[in-house]
Amino acid sequence: MPLWLSVYAFQEIALSDGNAIELRDVVKAFGDVYAVDHVSLQIRDGEFFSLLGPSGCGKTTSLRMIAGFEYPTSGEIMIHGREMSSTPPHLRPVNTVFQSYALFPHMSVEQNVAFGLEMKGVAKADLGPRVQEALEMVRLTGYGARRPRQLSGGQQQRVALARALVNHPEVLLLDEPLGALDQKLRKEMQLELKGLQERVGITFIFVTHDQEEALTMSDRIAVMSHGKVLQVGTPTEIYERPSCRFVADFIGETNFVEGKVVESAGGYATIETADGIRLRGCSARPLSSGAAATLSIRPEKVRLLPQGEGSAGDENALPVRVERVNYIGSDTRITVRLSDQRTLNAWEQNDRSTVDRNAYWQPGEESLLVCPADNALVLTE
Amino acid sequence: MIEATSQTKTVARPASARERTSLGGLALLANAVLMYAFLYVPIAILVIFSFTSDQFGVRWTGFTLDWYARLFANQRLMGAALNTLYVAVISTVASTIIGTLTALAMERYRFRGRAGMDALLYLPIVIPEIVMAVALLAFSAFAFDLLQSITGEPIRRNLTTVIIAHIAFSISFVVVVVRTSLKNFDRRLEEAAADLGANGWQTFWRITFPLILPGIIGGALLAFTLSLDDFIISLFLSGPGTSLLPVEVYNKVRRAVTPEINAISTLMLLLSMALVGLSQLVQRRR
Known part of the structure; x- marks a missing residue:
């Protein structure tokens, strides 16, 4: 870590109570529409925090309010304990990496990176070394004299990063910065960004609609929908213990089976479907009998047993018929049909290398779908 | 990449040659020439006749800078x-x-x-x-x-x-x-x-x-x-x-x-x- 960053990190800890950013009951209304609807969030120092949700969920508006491009209709935004809800952007100790990068087209890479320092009044003599250091950090040494349009998308994106980080922001805001990159570059940049964040120790707030991206990079994730925060948690908490049906559906893929609660005790609940199938799953809270509930089963967490293995009387075992088989390389994705015409998805890892068709499921085969109660989740919303 | 360029070249050459010789191509050329003549011949005449020694400025009777001298005077x-x-x-x-x-x-x-x-x-x-x-x-x-x-x-x-x-x-x-x-x-x-x-x-x-x-x-x-x-x-x-x-x-x-x-x-x-x-x-x- 460069010296300036370690000094900076020290200052940061001294200043705050552990929260880099705090949103207190923040509302942003555009006319009658609540883009952000009573959001409260605490983002810790040095955290890689993602705001995840579909487009229009309020994640970008939240970020723009932290940056100062929008002011909240009500509520408070604290940056390291200082109330900054109505402070204009140029006076906030945060910097932004824009989705479109927003590099200044009439300036060279160096001039772009130096812009923030110049605005701060950093002495001319100090500019050069600091700009070079920032370019080195994003592996763009030697590109300083070029214009943004002479760089590839990935390089422009790294200039945008350098331009923001060179100012030693207290918090770095990233608005879907990888959205414009192709798949392969995107994956590379995800790891690079995460590595960079760990090196510099600055709090990153990362806005994305890509759940896989959020899971890969984040320390914690806030899942948003319709202006509200539905769940805040680590990637494993969000994926393994979604708090509601929307989160379970939005993060990864899952099977839903609807029913009514018939039993609830000791962290588990049992639901019964309209056609009498009983399924048991984890439940964070005790649920009242008769309440409508949904069982969520991830397709990679179910097992398909060949005919003859297991018995239909076992817990969470459903006789099914294989309907469709999609071989996608690493996995085989199988759609099975329950006796009641409902379909479920099951993914099997292809952990054995073979081109023998018989090693894979065939449409029409009878099977037993088994899903241990610990792998299923009963959700009520 | 290289293949693609050489291909377009070999295709493009005979096509443009054919255009030049065909009737439509000639008409197109004439059209362009006339259009530019329409735009610039009057201006060219203006400039040329600013250097003529003819005192009415409508005939070419020899080169002179007299008119510019008179102008500045x-x-x-x-x-x-x-x-x-x-x-x-x-x-x-x-x-x-x-x-x-x-x-x-x-x-x-x-x-x-x-x-x-x-x-x-x-x-x-x-x-x-x-x-x-x-x-x-x-x-x-x-x-x-x-x-x-x-x-x-x-x-x-x-x-x-x-x-x-x-x-x-x-x-x-x-x-x-x-x-x-x-x-x-x-x-x-x-x-x-x-x-x-x-x-x-x-x-x-x-x-x-x-x-x-x-x-x-x-x-x-x-x-x-x-x-x-x-x-x-x-x-x-x-x-x-x-x-x-x-x-x-x-x-x-x-x-x-x-x-x-x-x-x-x-x-x-x-x-x-x-x-x-x-x-x-x-x-x-x-």
Whole structure:
């Protein structure tokens, strides 16, 4: 870590109570529409925090309010304990990496990176070394004299990063910065960004609609929908213990089976479907009998047993018929049909290398779908 | 990649050869030649006959620079040329500043009556110039009368009246040109500048202004040319003894067309071409 960053990190800890950013009951209304609807969030120092949700969920508006491009209709935004809800952007100790990068087209890479320092009044003599250091950090040494349009998308994106980080922001805001990159570059940049964040120790707030991206990079994730925060948690908490049906559906893929609660005790609940199938799953809270509930089963967490293995009387075992088989390389994705015409998805890892068709499921085969109660989740919303 | 290029070349060559020889190709060529001739032959004749020794300037009887010499000796014409330049420079600077600020406000803010104001801005472009001239004349007579009744001093039309009139009709044109470049300007760049600590003033001069400068130069160039060759408004609004070049040229032509007129027209042509070249150069450097 460069010296300036370690000094900076020290200052940061001294200043705050552990929260880099705090949103207190923040509302942003555009006319009658609540883009952000009573959001409260605490983002810790040095955290890689993602705001995840579909487009229009309020994640970008939240970020723009932290940056100062929008002011909240009500509520408070604290940056390291200082109330900054109505402070204009140029006076906030945060910097932004824009989705479109927003590099200044009439300036060279160096001039772009130096812009923030110049605005701060950093002495001319100090500019050069600091700009070079920032370019080195994003592996763009030697590109300083070029214009943004002479760089590839990935390089422009790294200039945008350098331009923001060179100012030693207290918090770095990233608005879907990888959205414009192709798949392969995107994956590379995800790891690079995460590595960079760990090196510099600055709090990153990362806005994305890509759940896989959020899971890969984040320390914690806030899942948003319709202006509200539905769940805040680590990637494993969000994926393994979604708090509601929307989160379970939005993060990864899952099977839903609807029913009514018939039993609830000791962290588990049992639901019964309209056609009498009983399924048991984890439940964070005790649920009242008769309440409508949904069982969520991830397709990679179910097992398909060949005919003859297991018995239909076992817990969470459903006789099914294989309907469709999609071989996608690493996995085989199988759609099975329950006796009641409902379909479920099951993914099997292809952990054995073979081109023998018989090693894979065939449409029409009878099977037993088994899903241990610990792998299923009963959700009520 | 290399394969693809060589392929297009081998295909493109016979196709273009066929076009040149076919009837349609010839017609197309003739059309282009005629169109450019239509545009530039009169101008070429003007320039050529500014160097003829024929005193009526309609036949080539030999090369001379006499007309240029006479032109520079003609105090009346030179005075008018200086007046015209003076009016053009001042009205261009003023209308460019006002027009740019107007364009920024119209592009940036949403306010009540914006649509109506927008329409009113474009109207002067389509109003017939003679109507504009009569209106400005009537208004100046009214305003002078009013001022005289207040100050007691009689006021006459002079170059200032012309300048004000030129500013009035140039603003709309500047607004149109500057707004086009503002439409292509990415407002997120201003957000990025603010994000990096620039206040409104710094953001404007470091980001917005340099990026819309080509539009501003374009607008200024248009305003300058409009002022330079304006005839009707200048005729109506210039007072006695403050003649402008287009009016003076017209007065001379009414008596007789002399190569002197060709010479001054050639110089004006040169000036406007130099300005366009300069603005191209400034824009390419960026």
